[in-house]
Amino acid sequence: MYMVENIDKYELILSSSRKLIEEIGFSALTMDRVAQKAGIAKGTVYLYFKDKDELLEKVLSSGFERMFKRIQDRVAKENGGINKLKALISENIDHIYENRYFFKTIFLDEVNVVFLKKKSKESFNLRRRRYADFIGEIIKSGIDSGEFRGGLGPAKGGYMLVSLIKTCAIYNFLNDRFEPTPEMIEKDAEEILNLFLHGISVK
Amino acid sequence: MYMVENIDKYELILSSSRKLIEEIGFSALTMDRVAQKAGIAKGTVYLYFKDKDELLEKVLSSGFERMFKRIQDRVAKENGGINKLKALISENIDHIYENRYFFKTIFLDEVNVVFLKKKSKESFNLRRRRYADFIGEIIKSGIDSGEFRGGLGPAKGGYMLVSLIKTCAIYNFLNDRFEPTPEMIEKDAEEILNLFLHGISVK
DNA sequence: TTGTATTATGACTTTAAAGTCATTATAATA
DNA sequence: TATTATAATGACTTTAAAGTCATAATACAA
CATH class of the missing domain: 1.10.10.60 (Homeodomain-like)
Known part of the structure; x- marks a missing residue:
């Protein structure tokens, strides 16, 4: 060879x-x-x-290099942590949606799922949803009762933010939202930034 | 048969x-x-x-049923959203560490990684870390400058929290922290709760 | 245009693991 | 204890995909 x-x-x-x-x-x-x-x-x-x-x-x-370079370039244009994070999130989400079918595979075919056939994949995703809904109920009642509205290391914070972005995309993919409008993408970005900056608590 | x-x-x-x-x-x-x-x-x-x-x-x-039941039982003993979330996070982390080698495989052998051999796995993890560090630097300078310290749907919030817990575990696994003390586990739980409730902003 | 180097081909070999089934062993029952 | 039903075996068959290599085609240089 x-x-x-x-x-x-x-x-x-x-x-x-x-x-x-x-x-x-x-x-x-x-x-x-x-x-x-x-x-x-x-x-x-x-x-x-x-x-x-x-x-x-x-x-x-x-694929990673292309995405990373793009995000770095975009972030470099901004000043201040919040603006940089905001730009980073937007750019990352844009990139994911521009390559949605690639990321759908990357994100959804996780190890467990990859080795399962169609039917088992479905039950896997159902379990994931059941757990998420369970937490969702807690959050909901916290919201109803008016209860809701860092000592985190930087690298760990980085991992956390990446996972929020990824999870947001997975959530949309699982709900068959493959063609988001620019407004929807904008809203996703805001949600993630807001969660990462302020959490879900009121005040 | x-x-x-x-x-x-x-x-x-x-x-x-x-x-x-x-x-x-x-x-x-x-x-x-x-x-x-x-x-x-x-x-x-x-x-x-x-x-x-x-x-x-x-x-x-x-495996999922065992974990889910355990968490539900624990959460049922608490009152109020914050307490319930706190209990949920603690119990989930405990469960992950009690079954650390199983979850290590589940969490780290993601689709991409599963199909790669040792050397490629390493470069995959290096890229993941590079990106996390990049974000980490932004966060760090935001912290230095004193800048840092919802409209999120419940189900989506649930996915987000699950991903934060998972990511916290992945972070520890990647750094070869397999035998955390109860104090470390407690600290992880607090970090996640705090991030989810208040984000990383100051005030 | 002839010879050499580079590039391309796809039938074939190898490897690996899933799944089968005729046979054997064990347990239950009369 | 003899008979039947249930459970277990592991050599064998099948399937699938990775990887090879003798041969052919093409590009390049003299």
Whole structure:
């Protein structure tokens, strides 16, 4: 196996893999399908990528780099923590929705789910929802009773914010909201920022 | 294939699968290994579970039911939204740490990671950390400048809180904190509650 | 245009794990 | 104890996808 250096074909394979992941998910992704999607022979894929693992790694890392750069550029234009966070959240959400089918797979096909077939996936998601609703009821009664309206380390805070953004997207995906208007996206961003800055308490 | 109704053996297969998942993760779990772990023949596993999918589904759902019941019981003893949430968070964290190796697999072997080998997993986790640190820096400077210290739907709020708890655990797992003292667990619970109630802003 | 290097092909090999089933062992019953 | 029903076995079959490689096509250089 010699490594070939045709950047166009390399990118073709990457983008074909990406499209396939959007269409059929990770678990059904095979090297045969990748080759077929790219319109080349399977052997050719192996001229550009050592193995399937390397291909997946490149798909994920190139996607991440694009998103990260975009967010960094946007944030750099802002001053002050709140404005930076606000920009970061907006940009991140925009990016997720512009690549919604990719992120749908990334976010929803979690480990548990990936290894389950359709029916079991559904019951998995039902359980997730049951738990969320249970908490939802608590929150609701706290709101009704007028009760609701950091010592957090920075890196930990970062993880927390990322997870809120991701969770917001998952929530929308689970409720089949795939075509949000700019207003809905704006509202999501505000909700997340507000939660992260002020929590759910009143006052 | 006739279905056999020996509850002990059924549970034996479930617990063996669970142990295996803790030890080797989902991706390496095979029916041969399950049988070996349980000390029975592979065919026997199929007397109790239709297929691998059903086995995994039962492992996950039985784990969830146990956790959910435990949390419900604990929360039922409290009055008021804040107290209920506080109890819920504590109980959830306790449960996660009591079953830390199981949840480590569940939480860390996300879709992307599951299909990657060791080296690619590491770079995946590095990217996750890079992004978290980037946000961390923003938060840090906001704190330095004294800047930091809802309209959220209940169900969505529920998802958000679950994700904060999960993320807190992931953060500890990624930093190899597997044996937290009761004090550390208590601190985690407080941090999450505080974040969820008041956010990171000052005042 | 001829020879060499590079790139591409896809049939084939290998590997791995799911799922089956004829056979055997054990327990229950008469 | 003999007979039947239930449970267990593990070698075998099947399936699927990763990865290889001898051969062919194309681009490039002399």
